[in-house]
Amino acid sequence: MGPPHRPDFVNAEAWQAMDATTWLKLANIATTSSRALETQYHDPGRNGPHERMLYPSRQYNQRENDRIPIDPSLQMQGQAVGQYRMRGSGASDSSARTSSSSAFTDQSARAARFETLIFGVMDTAQNKILSQNSDIYSRLTLIEQGKENDVIAHPRRGGYAHRGGLASRRRVAEHLLMLPPDDDDIEDLKGPPSALSDGAKAAKRSLQQKVCSKFRWICGIAKSEPWPVTREERVNDETGEVYYTPNFAGDATHAENQKIFAVVADLVSEELVDMNDRPDALQNPNYYWDKATLIELAKTTFQGFKRDWVTRVDAEKAKKKAAHQRANRWTQRHKEKAKRLLxxxxxxxxxxxxxxxxxxxxxxxxxxxxxxxxxxxxxxxxxxxxxxxxxxxxxxxxxxxxxxxxxxxxxxxxxxxxxxxxxxxxxxxxxxxxxxxxxxxxxxxxxxxxxxxxxxxxxxxxxxxxxxxxxxxxxxxxxxxxxxxxxxxxxxxxxxxxxxxxxxxxxxxxxxxxxxxxx
Known part of the structure; x- marks a missing residue:
């Protein structure tokens, strides 16, 4: 039984030096691996490495991934030239088949090297495809993140339409979203107060005050003013901007409220980027906080404001109900009195x-x-x-x-x-x-x-x-x-x-x- 069909990429002399096991392994495994690689990352049977290996003389359109048929005579000529180049100049099949027992060991070694080379080429191609796929995935992730971080209108200046606005926000985000260093001395202000030192507690209170102040500022509610019972539109008389109005009937997960949290966090972040602008309580670099910390503090602020609002709304409702019931009692007494007098x-x-x-x-x-x-x-x-x-x-x-x-x-x-x-x-x-x-x-x-x-x-x-x-x-x-x-x-x-x-x-x-x- 003669050797199987020699792949085009194997030299004739090396092919003859291989034993039957190596022939089958090289011919079958190489083809199977290429076909599996093609199936995983490409459309089988079109323009993958398996098809290029079996039909090297074909012409392929790289942009369209479509095969372009060529003349059969040109195809045979291309195959002959390819075989000539792979075998080496002047080598023939008949002369290559003559071998001696003394050269068999060298031929087996060369065959093993060729096998290693082929699998190395396949691994390189696979790694290259995986790298390209990872690069594409990273780009898509960045695009999706960019869509999620939509620009939020500034309560005083409007949207970030001025030059440098988005770049400024990006720098702030990169600065604040850094992971805290792995240091035992670092205290994360997102933690519960019971787990913080006195200095960290003071820093967290300072941040909370900043968040509370910005929350009221973008909503147009002074510190001494109660939150409005109704959600009527309110406008800044100086700038003409519409104030934000929290949806106290909803919870902290409501879209309108989350938008306010994000705006507050951005404004506080911008104000505290420079260490020189930070209050004394926030000067210690061992107190770690980021934008997520500010959003959590904004939620806490919202909950406090909501309790005041609910109390006021309930009091107004109770007062209106009592007045309505009293008016009904008085009306009934009017009727009874008039009936008696008549x-x-x-x-x-x-x-x-x-x-x-x-x-x-x-x-x-x-x-x-x-x-x-x-x-x-x-x-x-x-x-x-x-x-x-x-x-x-x-x-x-x-x-x-x-x-x-x-x-x-x-x-x-x-x-x-x-x-x-x-x-x-x-x-x-x-x-x-x-x-x-x-x-x-x-x-x-x-x-x-x-x-x-x-x-x-x-x-x-x-x-x-x-x-x-x-x-x-x-x-x-x-x-x-x-x-x-x-x-x-x-x-x-x-x-x-x-x-x-x-x-x-x-x-x-x-x-x-x-x-x-x-x-």
Whole structure:
């Protein structure tokens, strides 16, 4: 059995000197390795090293990776020339095949060297391809990192459109993103305070103050100002730039908040690049911090601001809810009071021959409060004690069984007296007395509240329904009617006159002054 087909890259003399094992190993392994290398990094069967090895005379387009067919005669001529060059000048197949036993050892050594050479060439080619692949991967990584580190608009100057802006940021990043040296004396400020020395704690507090200051600065919130409850757009009047607004409804992972953290970290980094610009607490080179440290401190600052914001929002919500509930209670009391007084109209007519129904309106009833005007100024227990003193009840045991309603007097109500029965407060008071006297003892015991009047608790709240003229206080009208802040609400006041039997339409003048204005 003769030797297998000799590869074109092996000299004929060396090929004849090899044994059968080496022939097979060299012919099969070299081809298999080349084919595997081609499969890993190239498209098989097109322009890889395996195809070039088997078909060296072909012409290849390096840019297109496409084979270009050539004339068969030229292909045979190229193969012959290649074989001639590989065998050596003047060597023939017949002469190369003659060998002796004494030269067999030298031929085997040469074959081994050729085998080593071939595998070395293959390893070199593979390493070159791997190196190229690594270089390409590194470039792609840099491009992707460049896309992630987008330019963030400066809160005062706008985007980094000026010359050198991006280069400045790059230098800052390279300076701050260096890994800390492997030294036991270095203290990483990202660590918990319990793991830091006193000096490192002071340095971290100094950084925190810088971050907090920049955070407020880009958001346009002074140190003494509370964070706005709503997220309305706010603009710097001097520069026209829109301030950043944290999304306190979200957490630190929210995109808007992370953008603020990055801006704050960049600004603090720029400010502290020069050691001469750093405060004393940050002068020690053993205290390590970087941009990641600043971002973590910005998150901590955000959490503190969020707690203040949540407290304020909850307080506003609680205050609005309490005011809404109080308004509902007062409205219901207006309705109940008007219903009671209307039930006494026939008795009032029998007594005074005047029908008061025309002036009885739910909206015109006085407010009655079951607590203090402002619990931050006066606690409810203090208010209850004061109400008890107004009616002569001072013992704790008696106060515990009673609930009070404090009559609130509107400032716009007239106190002018035309007669003993025409002042509206007196009318309401008399109607209330008639209603109270109509109750049985058991019904009176079931009443939950005791009404307290003459406490000088006043209100500026205006009515949407205009009053009759005799109900309007002349002094109050002189201050507010035509030029005050309420004038747009009072356009139809003093335009409805007085009903029959009241005010200017009353028969006769005079009467007694009455201080009991309890409606």
């Amino acid at each position: 039930s006494m109209v026939p008795d009032y007519i029998d007594k005074h021959s005047v029908n008061p129904k025309v002036v009885l309106c739910e909206e015109h009833m006085s407010d009655e409060a079951s607590g203090p005007e402002d619990e931050e100024v006066e606690l409810k227990d203090e208010w209850k004690t004061r109400m008890g003193q107004e009616i002569g009840i001072t013992t704790p045991a008696a106060l515990a069984k009673i609930k009070f309603l404090e009559i609130i007097e509107p400032r716009w109500r007239s106190q002018e007296v035309y007669s003993t029965f025409t002042m509206l407060s007196s009318i309401f008071h008399e109607l209330y007395d008639l209603w109270w006297n109509s109750l049985t003892a058991k019904e009176r015991e079931g009443m939950a509240f005791v009404r307290v009047k003459n406490t000088n608790r006043l209100t500026e709240i205006l009515l949407m329904m205009a009053l009759f003229n005799f109900r309007i206080d002349a002094n109050w009208w002189a201050e507010n009617g035509e030029k005050g802040e309420y004038r747009h609400i009072l356009l139809d006041w003093y335009t409805h006159g007085d009903p029959e039997g009241f005010g200017e339409e009353e028969e006769g003048e005079g009467g007694n002054e009455d201080d009991n204005h309890d409606t």
